[in-house]
Amino acid sequence: MNATKESLRARWLRRGLDTHVSLPLFALLLLVAIWLVTFHEIDAERLHAQEAANDSLHEILGTYEAQVARSIDGIDQTLRMVKYAVERKGALGALPELGREGLLPPGVLFVVSIVDRNGVTVASNPRALSISVADQAYFKFHQQRDSGATFVSPVLRDAANSEWHLHFTRRLDDDSGNFAGIVIVEADPAYFTSSYERSRLGEHGMLGLVGSDGVVRALRTGDQMSFGQRLDPDNDQALQQLGGTYSGLRELHGLALNVMVALDENEVMAGFARQRREKLWEGVIVSAALVFVAGLVWAWSWQGARTRARMRRAQETYAAASAASLDAFFVMREMRDAHGDIVDFRIVDANIRAAQMMGCSKQHLCSTTFCTLIPDARDNGMLAHLIEVMQTGGMHEQEWQSTVPQLRARWLHQQVVAVSGGLVASLRDISERKLAEERMLHLAHHDTLTGLPNRSLIADRLEMTIAQAQRNGGAVLVAFIDLDGFKLVNDGLGHNAGDELLKVVADRMSGCLRASDTVGRFGGDEFVLLLPEPGEVVDAAPVLERVREAVLQSISVCGQEVQVSCSIGVAVYPDDGRDAETLLMNADAAMYRAKDMGKNNCQFYTREMNATIEEKLVLLEGLRSALDEGQFRLVYQPKVDLHTGRVFGVEALVRWEHPEQGVIGPDRFIPLAEESGIIVALGEWVLRTACAQNRAWQDQGFAPLRISVNVSPRQFEEQLLVQRVQRALADSGLAAQWLELEVTEGVIMRDLQQAVAKMAQVRAMGVSLSIDDFGTGYSSLSALKSFPISTLKIDKSFVRDLGRSMGDEAIASSIIGLAHRLKLRVIAEGVETEQQRSFLRENGCDEMQGYLFSRPLPPEQLAQLLAAPAVKAA
Numbered sequence: 001m002n003a004t005k006e007s008l009r010a011r012w013l014r015r016g017l018d019t020h021v022s023l024p025l026f027a028l029l030l031l032v033a034i035w036l037v038t039f040h041e042i043d044a045e046r047l048h049a050q051e052a053a054n055d056s057l058h059e060i061l062g063t064y065e066a067q068v069a070r071s072i073d074g075i076d077q078t079l080r081m082v083k084y085a086v087e088r089k090g091a092l093g094a095l096p097e098l099g100r101e102g103l104l105p106p107g108v109l110f111v112v113s114i115v116d117r118n119g120v121t122v123a124s125n126p127r128a129l130s131i132s133v134a135d136q137a138y139f140k141f142h143q144q145r146d147s148g149a150t151f152v153s154p155v156l157r158d159a160a161n162s163e164w165h166l167h168f169t170r171r172l173d174d175d176s177g178n179f180a181g182i183v184i185v186e187a188d189p190a191y192f193t194s195s196y197e198r199s200r201l202g203e204h205g206m207l208g209l210v211g212s213d214g215v216v217r218a219l220r221t222g223d224q225m226s227f228g229q230r231l232d233p234d235n236d237q238a239l240q241q242l243g244g245t246y247s248g249l250r251e252l253h254g255l256a257l258n259v260m261v262a263l264d265e266n267e268v269m270a271g272f273a274r275q276r277r278e279k280l281w282e283g284v285i286v287s288a289a290l291v292f293v294a295g296l297v298w299a300w301s302w303q304g305a306r307t308r309a310r311m312r313r314a315q316e317t318y319a320a321a322s323a324a325s326l327d328a329f330f331v332m333r334e335m336r337d338a339h340g341d342i343v344d345f346r347i348v349d350a351n352i353r354a355a356q357m358m359g360c361s362k363q364h365l366c367s368t369t370f371c372t373l374i375p376d377a378r379d380n381g382m383l384a385h386l387i388e389v390m391q392t393g394g395m396h397e398q399e400w401q402s403t404v405p406q407l408r409a410r411w412l413h414q415q416v417v418a419v420s421g422g423l424v425a426s427l428r429d430i431s432e433r434k435l436a437e438e439r440m441l442h443l444a445h446h447d448t449l450t451g452l453p454n455r456s457l458i459a460d461r462l463e464m465t466i467a468q469a470q471r472n473g474g475a476v477l478v479a480f481i482d483l484d485g486f487k488l489v490n491d492g493l494g495h496n497a498g499d500e501l502l503k504v505v506a507d508r509m510s511g512c513l514r515a516s517d518t519v520g521r522f523g524g525d526e527f528v529l530l531l532p533e534p535g536e537v538v539d540a541a542p543v544l545e546r547v548r549e550a551v552l553q554s555i556s557v558c559g560q561e562v563q564v565s566c567s568i569g570v571a572v573y574p575d576d577g578r579d580a581e582t583l584l585m586n587a588d589a590a591m592y593r594a595k596d597m598g599k600n601n602c603q604f605y606t607r608e609m610n611a612t613i614e615e616k617l618v619l620l621e622g623l624r625s626a627l628d629e630g631q632f633r634l635v636y637q638p639k640v641d642l643h644t645g646r647v648f649g650v651e652a653l654v655r656w657e658h659p660e661q662g663v664i665g666p667d668r669f670i671p672l673a674e675e676s677g678i679i680v681a682l683g684e685w686v687l688r689t690a691c692a693q694n695r696a697w698q699d700q701g702f703a704p705l706r707i708s709v710n711v712s713p714r715q716f717e718e719q720l721l722v723q724r725v726q727r728a729l730a731d732s733g734l735a736a737q738w739l740e741l742e743v744t745e746g747v748i749m750r751d752l753q754q755a756v757a758k759m760a761q762v763r764a765m766g767v768s769l770s771i772d773d774f775g776t777g778y779s780s781l782s783a784l785k786s787f788p789i790s791t792l793k794i795d796k797s798f799v800r801d802l803g804r805s806m807g808d809e810a811i812a813s814s815i816i817g818l819a820h821r822l823k824l825r826v827i828a829e830g831v832e833t834e835q836q837r838s839f840l841r842e843n844g845c846d847e848m849q850g851y852l853f854s855r856p857l858p859p860e861q862l863a864q865l866l867a868a869p870a871v872k873a874a
């Protein structure tokens, strides 16, 4: 806890010492100091100005007091003189005599009057109207007091003198000392303020006389004169109201009068105010300059502090990260020999991960050199690489597969950066990622089922092999292999069985190849072989034969023995194509030729093969319009009862009368029609024509026959099949019992449930169903039980070798036995020989169809056959 506090305190102390923290504080202190000094100086100036103002006030006051005292003293002398003259010469003679002697004051300024005891002016200078002043205060003052003092009246005016003026009066006594009247000297109040000097009193200073009674006798402010107002001279505040802060009052000795001077504070302090303003501006400017400079320094120092903090953080992060990093870090110093060449690197720092990767301690790592650590470094190019990095500078990175025994990683990502006098290297173990990449690469280039190279890798390898052959002048055989009968296994026994078969076939093919050969799965049941031939092409032929034979061996899948063969098409570089695409295309064409040639064989590409493809395209083009143009016709092959020899039915077989090529057999165009979808319309035409023909024969009086119509896979899966059959029967007027549909095992096994449901619908109409080509597919026997069929047709491939092949005989007789156990009839097709017929009859086969009895015939010929007197098999 204490340690935390200590460290906190230390942190705050450090922060406080940071320029960006201390500088604002210092600047603030400086600002305070500047303003303290400024205000102090202003205060001093103010005191000085105030003192000067007071001094000036007292000086003016003194001067003014002396002036007023002198003036009043003059007036008082005049009063005394007139009083003396009146007492000596009488009221009437006094003034003229004084006037003659030039002792009277100038008449423009002063009016001298003599008033008798009744208050009537009896004489005056200058001459003035005689008036009564008996009710004036100054008269009463003297009348009631026996005082020798001069009385100064407030400013007033009367009938004798219409101007405002001051009355200075003295009492006159008669010889007995009784009141005999008064002497008056009237003076203009402005006379007493004429000493107002603007230079000293300003525009708003005050100068004046105030009576002890508080009545202002004369007061001048600037150019303004005033009097008569009341003011308490003992009260400073009142004076200040009049004259401001700077004012003074002095009593005139012996008179109930005061002189008063006041200075206007604004004027007196104007100099100070200017100085104060200057000082304040100085303060502001200095403060602003200080703030600006401090701000600049602060910003610079803040930036620096931030950079330092960032660097510190980065260093801390780097230290933490490198300690905990998954990357190995090495800091190395160059080591040079006497010639200045780099000969090794000393490891000066490394992290724990580096030690782990090198399988030693960190201390050991940091006390060794690069070449000591990896002794092979001089020979395997590692040292040379580091030296090159030092010479070129910058950062170099690469991924490499390690062969260094000291390194505990297979794949590494390396980053080396040249720094002054050395290198910083980081190594990351990327073995796992590389492994995952290798796995991904393998997945991307290999077939997941068989593990063989896939289409894209085959294409790559083929291009490489072609390039090699081009360089070496050799040849390349490209073999395109398609399995015959794979679809039957896949459709009949399910996809698992199909997959199983593909894997076995792939293994067998791989087992037949030479080390230099490649086998890949091109997709589905297609495989491609790449057979490089440095010399003669014929050397590869045995390989192809081995492959063909290996595929032909029976295979046990899902508990059942199956057999497939393969059709192989071969194209050879450079004769059949100079690029991968052409070679594959031509090998594919050759493969189709192998299929056409009865499958299970190998065909080398010839130029005519491409013509076959083109021919197919031409056929397809013609097929589209053939139906509309009525180019199809049906032939009918009789079906014969093997025991009675009676013709009980016919199979409708389609022929295409091509306008240019003549009659084309269904083997050539039915697959094209199936592929293109034309089969649906063509199939419906066959169905309707066959029904109509059968009905026509019946109408012609022939014994009713059951007519069989082949239904292709696409036709059977089509949704409207049942409706189409219904319509064909309804439109032809043929009874349903005289129609039979022939479907192959493969068609049913594609989607067993749906097929059985559809067959049930057909059967419900009264139409018969038979399984065509039985034995070539892989119908499950349990499923066979649920088929609503009436007949099994043994495929002609099993009939062909009857009497010659024990295997085919066994198959044929087991099909017959099976059909009978399921209470089905059996028909054998392709019966051409007596031997075949005998075998079938002896083995209980019910019906037959074949050239032995009749080839497929046009309807009119069939009618002739039926009309013959003894239509019976021999």
Ligand SMILES: Nc1nc2c(ncn2[C@@H]2O[C@H](COP(=O)(O)O[C@H]3[C@@H](O)[C@H](n4cnc5c(=O)[nH]c(N)nc54)O[C@@H]3COP(=O)(O)O)[C@@H](O)[C@H]2O)c(=O)[nH]1
Pocket: 637, 651, 652, 653, 654, 665, 666, 667, 670, 683, 686, 710, 711, 712, 772, 773, 796, 829, 830, 831, 832, 849, 850, 851, 852, 856
């Ligand atoms: N979907 C449809 N398929 C049809 C239609 N018409 C015919 N086909 C199918 O085309 C295949 C070839 O038929 P085709 O060339 O007509 O050959 C048939 C017979 O001529 C031939 N056959 C009959 N007897 C013999 C014989 O003794 N030897 C011999 N080598 N060939 C003989 O067999 C074909 C009949 O086969 P199948 O249908 O299996 O009974 C063929 O698969 C036809 O099914 C059609 O309208 N629609």
